[in-house]
Amino acid sequence: MLAEAKGSRSLVVDGITHRYPGGAIAVENINLDVKGGEIIALLGPSGCGKTTLLRIVAGFIAQTQGRIIIGDDIVDRLPPNRRAVGIVFQNYALFPHFTIAENVAYGLAARGVDKATQKREARRLLELVQLSAMGERLPRQLSGGQQQRVALARALAIKPSILLLDEPFAALDKNLRLDMQIEVKRLQRVSGITTLIVTHDQEEALSMADRVAVLSQGHLEQFGSPSDVYDRPRTLFVNTFVGSTNRMAGTLLAADATGAKVRLDAGADIVTRSPAQPVAEGGRVTVCIRPEHLQFVSDDSGFAGVVGMALPLGATVVHEVMMGDGSAVKVSQARFGETRLLENGVAVRVAPLAPTLANVFSASI
Structure with a gap:
């Protein structure tokens, strides 16, 4: 098990249940205890509830039951902008008319940080993601992999307690996807930030995560290390879905x-x-x-x-x-x-x- 990174914050998903209007269940009684600095993959087929769970952690959806705890704080009553979470969406969601540096600094600007600090942090993060020479370009002038690194730098700029990645590699071709998986894991290890990644790709989950939470039809089938999930599956679903x-x-x-x-x-x-x-x-x-x-x-x-x-x-x-x-x-x-x-x-x-x-x-x- 990964030792808890210094300065990182833990995440507890405590008995989370969410029902849609009409009573249909999206997720039911999900419990996850995530150590600070871990990468956790939420793995499962489409419709299993993994994105719903990610959005509950982010604060975009209010759960029906249960608690979200970041560090020592119960954050259920806090809006997304006060939960100190950074999120990278599947389509990256970059502002097309902002330069790359402006995109990275956007979260800081929205929080009232002075412009000198914005520029300094944007330069530092663009160097971290190896795009320091491209700060004045527009998103359309970058490749898909480069845009993804910009989205990641923007998420890190606000110094989030938790980093949330929603199918971040789905739009990339196979070779670039592998390169970006390595790059994101490298950046995560450097920053030490607790990370939750949603994916339906088994290889991606097994290679990137410290632990994997396998979901099916809104239920948690197994939560364990990649080797446990692959070699010692607890349910027939896990055995047939993973590998x-x-x-x-x-x-x-x-x-x-x-x-x-x-x-x-x-x-x-x-x-x-x-x-x-x-x-x-x-x-x-x-x-x-x-x-x-x-x-x-x-x-x-x-x-x-x-x-x-x-x-x-x-x-x-x-x-x-x-x-x-x-x-x-x-x-x-x-x-x-x-x-x-x-x-x-x-x-x-x-x-x-x-x-x-x-x-x-x-x-x-």
């Missing part, structure tokens, strides 16, 4: 604290991790295991199948294997030089690299 996974139907034969045994519909028994939530023996379950956690074996372990297709994907190769019950699993392997692709129709046996890599969930969920 790629194979789902295999079966029946739970036995389970204890050390592991579980499942009889797959495909016609084999496998040993897995214990269920994240209790499942009765004899109950129907779904076994989830990621393609990179499966391997081809030469003994009688695992389950039998037939290669249906081979897909070389640069550094990896993915084989689709058809199982006895008609379902399919994907097996992903690193490519080393001239890695041989298995031909369609070849009989194989597939097993987990380790029992602790397979997760089990009740099929009724």
Whole structure:
């Protein structure tokens, strides 16, 4: 866990619920305890409530229940301009007729800061985001990545306690998106500011955040480190939404604290991790295991199948294997030089690299 940065402020989302007029629930009983200096990603599909939660923290939406606490202060009654939060929107929202320096200084000007301080802070922040030579340009004269850095500098200018990023990389192409993710994380580490980022991009959340809050249909499914969310998902939704996974139907034969045994519909028994939530023996379950956690074996372990297709994907190769019950699993392997692709129709046996890599969930969920 990241140590709390000196001078940074914590954020507590305490039992936040928001209902729309008519009773529809946007978010329900969300609890997050964010340390000062952390980057937290709110991850989930469209409509899961992550942007609503971000706007509640910012003060743009008044929640139905719960509290927002920044540092030691309950800020629910404060308007957005008194919450000391900086926000970067998906479309950057730069003023088109202001120069870049004027855009960066806007928040300071709105707070009555003298012009000399405005100019000094604008110069300092433009240097921080590596745009010191572009202060007199207009937004339309900058690339998308440069405009994003201007929006970030503007948000930092008011010295916010919390930085909020709403899908900040969605408008960028893939290569530029990666560069900007690195740049934003570098700036966040330099400033030490507590940051909340909304995203539907799993790789973005896992690579940038210290912890990830996974939301689905307004509920918090899991809040933990990227490795916990990816390797030890608490729910079937988290396991299937974050990363790629194979789902295999079966029946739970036995389970204890050390592991579980499942009889797959495909016609084999496998040993897995214990269920994240209790499942009765004899109950129907779904076994989830990621393609990179499966391997081809030469003994009688695992389950039998037939290669249906081979897909070389640069550094990896993915084989689709058809199982006895008609379902399919994907097996992903690193490519080393001239890695041989298995031909369609070849009989194989597939097993987990380790029992602790397979997760089990009740099929009724």
